[in-house]
Amino acid sequence: MTLVTPPAALQITPDDELKRVRLVQMKRVATLMLVGVALVFVVTRWFESQYPWLGFVRAFAEAAMVGGIADWFAVTALFRHPLGIPIPHTAIVASRKDRIGTALGNFVQRNFLTREVVAGKIAAMQLGDRAAQWLAQPENSRRLARHAAHGLSGAVGVLRDDDVQEMVDRGIVSRLRTMQAAPLMARLFGLLTTGGRHQALLDDALRLAARFLYENEAMIRERVKAESPWWVPGAVDSRVGDKIVSGVEKTLVAVAADPDHPLRQRYDEAVDRFIVSLRENPDTIARFEQIKLDVLAHPGVADFSRDVWGDVKARIATYAERLADETEQEPDQLERWLAGLGQKVLEDPVLSAKVNGWVVEIVSYAVEQAREDVAKLISATVAAWDADATSRKIELQIGRDLQFIRINGTIVGGLVGLTLYALGLLVNR
Numbered sequence: 001m002t003l004v005t006p007p008a009a010l011q012i013t014p015d016d017e018l019k020r021v022r023l024v025q026m027k028r029v030a031t032l033m034l035v036g037v038a039l040v041f042v043v044t045r046w047f048e049s050q051y052p053w054l055g056f057v058r059a060f061a062e063a064a065m066v067g068g069i070a071d072w073f074a075v076t077a078l079f080r081h082p083l084g085i086p087i088p089h090t091a092i093v094a095s096r097k098d099r100i101g102t103a104l105g106n107f108v109q110r111n112f113l114t115r116e117v118v119a120g121k122i123a124a125m126q127l128g129d130r131a132a133q134w135l136a137q138p139e140n141s142r143r144l145a146r147h148a149a150h151g152l153s154g155a156v157g158v159l160r161d162d163d164v165q166e167m168v169d170r171g172i173v174s175r176l177r178t179m180q181a182a183p184l185m186a187r188l189f190g191l192l193t194t195g196g197r198h199q200a201l202l203d204d205a206l207r208l209a210a211r212f213l214y215e216n217e218a219m220i221r222e223r224v225k226a227e228s229p230w231w232v233p234g235a236v237d238s239r240v241g242d243k244i245v246s247g248v249e250k251t252l253v254a255v256a257a258d259p260d261h262p263l264r265q266r267y268d269e270a271v272d273r274f275i276v277s278l279r280e281n282p283d284t285i286a287r288f289e290q291i292k293l294d295v296l297a298h299p300g301v302a303d304f305s306r307d308v309w310g311d312v313k314a315r316i317a318t319y320a321e322r323l324a325d326e327t328e329q330e331p332d333q334l335e336r337w338l339a340g341l342g343q344k345v346l347e348d349p350v351l352s353a354k355v356n357g358w359v360v361e362i363v364s365y366a367v368e369q370a371r372e373d374v375a376k377l378i379s380a381t382v383a384a385w386d387a388d389a390t391s392r393k394i395e396l397q398i399g400r401d402l403q404f405i406r407i408n409g410t411i412v413g414g415l416v417g418l419t420l421y422a423l424g425l426l427v428n429r
Contacts, residue, residue, distance in 0.1 A: 067413015101382025135342030
């Protein structure tokens with residue numbers, strides 16, 4: 001047999017029994033008062049001919065009885081049919097439960113979940129400052145770092161390597177396959193040429209070339225000697241080698257020293273032509289696309305992603321194990337960063353205002369996006385409740401107070417009846 005758990009709002013709470021007892025007691029008080037005035041009405045009606053002054057008491061009891069019965073009917077009609085008779089417009093809570101749920105959801109949406117109300121409340125709470133104060137405490141930053149490392153380690157441990165590889169292939173590699181490489185490279189080279197950054201790269205290349213020439217001068221001379229005809233004298237070979245090395249050195253120095261050197265200008269023109277070719281030349285674009293596809297199809301790409309993932313897993317596991325060591329008292333880099341972040345927010349009023357503003361904006365936006373869903377959730381939740389159980393639950397919450405309506409109706413009705421009786425006597429005189 002399957003047990004069905006009732007909705008949370010209709011579950012029996014520890015104070016429901018106490019509320020039920022108090023409700024029963026108050027019902028008895030109101031009912032006894034109604035029975036009492038009914039008995040008084042009967043007795044006074046019987047002896048009124050002998051004792052005319054009992055007419056005042058009888059009028060009070062008669063009106064009190066009418067008021068008490070009317071209010072009993074009104075209160076009872078909220079939750080059930082009076083005396084079990086299906087009188088129209090009775091058992092209101094049970095029969096209109098769904099409509100009440102919809103109205104309640106709309107009321108909450110329009111009056112509690114508006115951007116203005118939420119933003120004002122969140123702004124007054126200063127949640128950013130509270131979070132910073134909490135985070136600035138070393139024990140809290142350490143606890144947060146441990147939880148983050150433990151959770152990340154657990155998440156990484158659950159993931160299978162094959163799943164990660166498939167996710168990389170599907171989410172990254174497949175997108176790279178559909179993305180044109182040439183325009184991307186054109187934008188990259190465009191950024192490099194902004195502000196003459198590519199000239200700085202040329203300067204680095206010139207320095208590397210000069211260093212290479214200096215370190216390999218002897219090898220260059222030997223190469224010149226080996227490539228020259230056999231009949232050329234050795235002195236001539238040495239002279240040619242010196243000229244080559246000296247000429248290259250002078251050229252490198254001249255280009256490095258002169259920002260307007262013709263070679264630099266030709267270098268600028270070559271870079272510009274290359275960028276234009278990447279953007280407009282179909283052959284260049286197709287060639288780069290093919291290079292991109294060849295690189296992505298190479299087994300080394302998959303091996304590289306596996307190696308990176310394995311290294312990330314190992315580092316996260318090691319970090320989590322180190323944080324789990326209770327004997328480790330020295331705060332690590334993440335703990336110091338978290339604590340420093342909280343302290344900086346507290347010390348910088350401008351940053352604090354920004355953080356509080358971000359919190360207000362995020363929470364307000366989230367509430368604004370979810371307000372209709374909250375209204376629908378309230379309506380659907382109330383609609384799923386059992387009608388009779390809902391009536392009983394609501395009656396337990398407010399029924400005791402409603403019994404005072406019956407008591408007040410009995411008293412007020414009696415006073416009104418007494419007043420009318422007295423006015424009638426004065427008019428008849």
